[in-house]
Amino acid sequence: MPKVHPRPYDFEVLPRNDAGHAVEVVDLVKRYPKAPVNAVDGVSFGVAAGEVFGLLGPNGAGKTTTVGMLTTRVRPTGGRALVGGIDVMRDPVRARRQVAVVPQRSNLDRSLSIRDNLVFHAAYHGVPARERERRAAELLDQFGLLDRAGDKPDFFSGGQGQRVMIARALMHAPQVLFLDEPTTGLDPAARLFVWDRLRELRDSEVTLILTTHDMDEAAFLADRVAIMDHGRLLALDTPAALIGGLEGEGTLELAADGSADGAVVDALAALTGVERVETVHLQAENGAEAPPPAAQPLRVRLYLTGDAALHVAPAAAVLADHGLALQDVKLGTPTLEDVFIHLTGRTLR
Amino acid sequence: MAGPIALEQATQWRAFRAVLRRDLYVTWRELPAFLAQVILQPLFLLFVFGKVLGSLGYTRNNYAHLLFPGLLALTAVLTAMQTLAFPLVAEFGWTKEIEDRLLAPMPTLFVAAEKVLFALLRSFVATLIMLPIGVLILGSIPWRWSGFPLFVAGLVLGALVGAGFGLLMGTLVQPQRINLLFSLVFTPLLFTGCSQYPWPSLDRLRWFQVVTAANPMTYVSESLRGALVPSVPHIQPWICLLVLAVAICVLMSVGVKGFYRRAID
Known part of the structure; x- marks a missing residue:
């Protein structure tokens, strides 16, 4: 079992700039009735106004529950959560005025056209009639939806629905926009479109908090990333700082054709230029059982001081000495995925 | 401090009105579907039981007049219930529309509360439409202006009972069980609510009289009979209104609790 580092980074839970906090979370806990463990287990962080904040973690890490509590749909078991300075537990009604939510799955009003979805949403939030028409026209244009404004959302694709929901969320000019897995399940073109629109929002006043299990998304969009697993915050920093916190400049991932004991790993670690070796284990996924770690074919990640390509031959030789053949090699510079593996000993998916 | 609080309340009421306006807007645009949904069932009941059976001589002349208030009660209760129950099951279950x-x-x-108010409005419209339809099919309907206050009270409480049932069912029933709502709830309610027979006349069928006494709709039917055809033996109006008030309190409090459970984790 790889070692889980509870707090490998000395991370600051609050942003460094003093722009004022759009969101502040202190020791937030959620335990669902009859659940054996906390879904969110003492999470603290702060998000500065105008910041793009990413919650990165695998499914079930507690990201959606955290967002649920910040948006008043999930009642916290303990701790405190402030949005725009308003306590979401004490004053959920006022908190709702500060936030907008783009959920994972479409919750568009199927009885209304796209334009009416936007207009009525603004009406719920008290935007004056003329203003909501103007804003709807503007956002429909911005999100490339003008030609379908009169259609009902029934037959919209995932990407179109996502665009409508983001446009709808912006109708009441929220201080904080929450996006739960904004591009999961979208095709590449739709994902790029959503990313572009979100990048544009960075330059506006609105604070973005997005959950994702996609490290590219987090690295591309977020100013700072919080890595969550099992309801806890494992690390929080800018993507660059998180990656920079890992030793080495390059990574080399090796897969062998059979399982191995610790001696191989030790031998690999002894190679010159190898800073650290991590064993990667497969996760059970979609109901399929993963074999126990000891029975899995060897898969290791080497963190290196120099060029990864130069280490392939020596590493292959070490494997051969132990009766293993090299099956797969991946060279790379560290990514957020490596940070996650470093923190948990598991891959993100 | 009165300023900000008053402003806050104004915002909340504006949101409430906007949601109500959305519901009315959708109903207005789907008016034929709405009318078909609420009118067809009582219309056929009225036609078959009031007109056809009478014309064939299977029922006595005054049966149609006895049936009519019962069908108004049925329409009031079921329309309110349907307006709440089915959309709620869908909105909490799979469309998630309610989240916004x-x-x-x-x-x-x-x-x-908006859902309940909207259900009441639809219930009133559906019931009032039954009046001209009754005239059309039966030739005449029983009507007494002196019974008007009781008529209104019966309709309002009937719609509230229906809304209470709807809230309860809408938050209790799992989406995959929505079929059961029809067979296990609607049908029994429909036939044990004394809309087709006056309750005191069930003396000869004692067990069924007990069963029907447990259905709040019975008291809606009986109060409307008391208002429109007082010559037919009926349960005392004050008893009807009292039982309905209690039933509404119970249904609403359990229903609202269920609503909170579904709305907030």
């Missing part, structure tokens, strides 16, 4: 309203700047209770 739950995130509007108003208390969660307002979202439930």
